[in-house]
Amino acid sequence: MASTDDFETPVFCGNRLSHAYIVCQSLTDDLAMSVVCSSPGHRPCRSCVHCEKASKRIHPDITIIDIPESKREITVDQIRRINENVIVVPNDSEKKAYIIKNADAMNIPAQNALLRTLEDPPSHTVFILVTSLPAALLHTVRSRCVQINSRQEFLVREANTLAIANDFFTACENGYEGLAKTMFQLEKLDKPGFADFLEAATEIAVEKAKDAALNGSASQAALYLHTQRLLSRAGDFLDRNVGIGHIAGLLCAGNPFMK
Numbered sequence: 014m015a016s017t018d019d020f021e022t023p024v025f026c027g028n029r030l031s032h033a034y035i036v037c038q039s040l041t042d043d044l045a046m047s048v049v050c051s052s053p054g055h056r057p058c059r060s061c062v063h064c065e066k067a068s069k070r071i072h073p074d075i076t077i078i079d080i081p082e083s084k085r086e087i088t089v090d091q092i093r094r095i096n097e098n099v100i101v102v103p104n105d106s107e108k109k110a111y112i113i114k115n116a117d118a119m120n121i122p123a124q125n126a127l128l129r130t131l132e133d134p135p136s137h138t139v140f141i142l143v144t145s146l147p148a149a150l151l152h153t154v155r156s157r158c159v160q161i162n163s164r165q166e167f168l169v170r171e172a173n174t175l176a177i178a179n180d181f182f183t184a185c186e187n188g189y190e191g192l193a194k195t196m197f198q199l200e201k202l203d204k205p206g207f208a209d210f211l212e213a214a215t216e217i218a219v220e221k222a223k224d225a226a227l228n229g230s231a232s233q234a235a236l237y238l239h240t241q242r243l244l245s246r247a248g249d250f251l252d253r254n255v256g257i258g259h260i261a262g263l264l265c266a267g268n269p270f271m272k
Contacts, residue, residue: 030108031205033131033140033158035150040161041112041143042067045075048139049106063106074109080118087115089122096130099138108137116142117149124151131157133252159205174206178213182221185240185270192268196261207257208248215244239269 036044043057046067052058059068066072078095080087095111103109113119119127131140131154140158144150147160161170177198184191202210222237246267247260265271 030139031159031209032134032136032138033142033205035116035142035144035147035155035158035160037145037162038114038143041114041141044141045110045112048108048110048141049074049103051106066105072106073104074106075112076110077112077114079114085118087113087119087123089120089126092119092123092126096126099130099135103137108139110139110141112141112143114143116144117146119150121151124154128153128157156204159209170206170209174209174213177202177210178217181210181214181264182217182240185268192265192271196265199261199264200258202257204251204257207260208251211244211248211251215241218244236269243267243269 030048034044046057046059046064049063049067049072050056050058051061051063057064057067063072067075076095076098078087078091081091099111113127127140128151130138134140142150142154142158147155159170177195180191180195180198184195199207199210218237218241222234222241225231225234225237243264247264250260250263251257
């Protein structure tokens with residue numbers, strides 16, 4: 014059983030969220046709260062108006078889907094209604110959350126319908142698939158979600174993502190040998206993990222560009238902005254299901270620090 018200290022640990026630092034998660038029931042409320050939280054730092058803050066609404070289960074940007082009464086499964090019609098609704102922008106928050114309870118009870122047509130949205134989700138939408146049986150989900154669904162079983166695993170994944178992103182820039186600034194080693198790390202990531210890396214690295218590139226500009230180094234700022242654009246291209250390729258190995262090669266070959 015998780016300790017009280019575990020539950021006081023923020024789930025996120027900053028605004029980075031993947032578009033879809035597979036989680037156990039005990040993480041659901043905190044994750045949904047983190048999606049709508051307005052804190053610029055640790056999330057959930059548990060004190061903003063969005064966290065308060067989420068804790069009372071009255072937040073308009075959190076939608077819960079479950080097995081209907083008198084049925085044994087989540088149907089394709091339920092998922093189609095979600096797919097029609099996802100394009101609608103959030104009411105109050107920057108993002109909105111769809112919690113699918115008992116996600117393993119989705120029938121195959123329902124999972125395939127959800128897959129279409131998971132492949133190209135709106136940027137303001139986060140899906141939370143709640144299940145104790147992830148293996149019951151289609152592999153194609155699982156591959157497009159971050160699967161996390163505990164709060165500690167959230168923190169470890171976040172730390173690993175930031176470490177790899179920082180390693181990427183250290184390698185960029187120090188030559189091919191270090192960059193090749195970092196590319197090897199990237200190739201071992203799953204698709205959600207690689208997407209997290211790209212988002213973290215993009216944030217770092219923007220901050221480094223700002224610092225370089227403030228310090229009067231226009232040429233250095235230009236290198237970081239070029240890297241930001243390269244990371245954006247990598248994200249486009251990832252969305253088109255280009256292999257991670259190929260994208261890692263692009264980041265290496267197209268790296269402006271190596272030219």
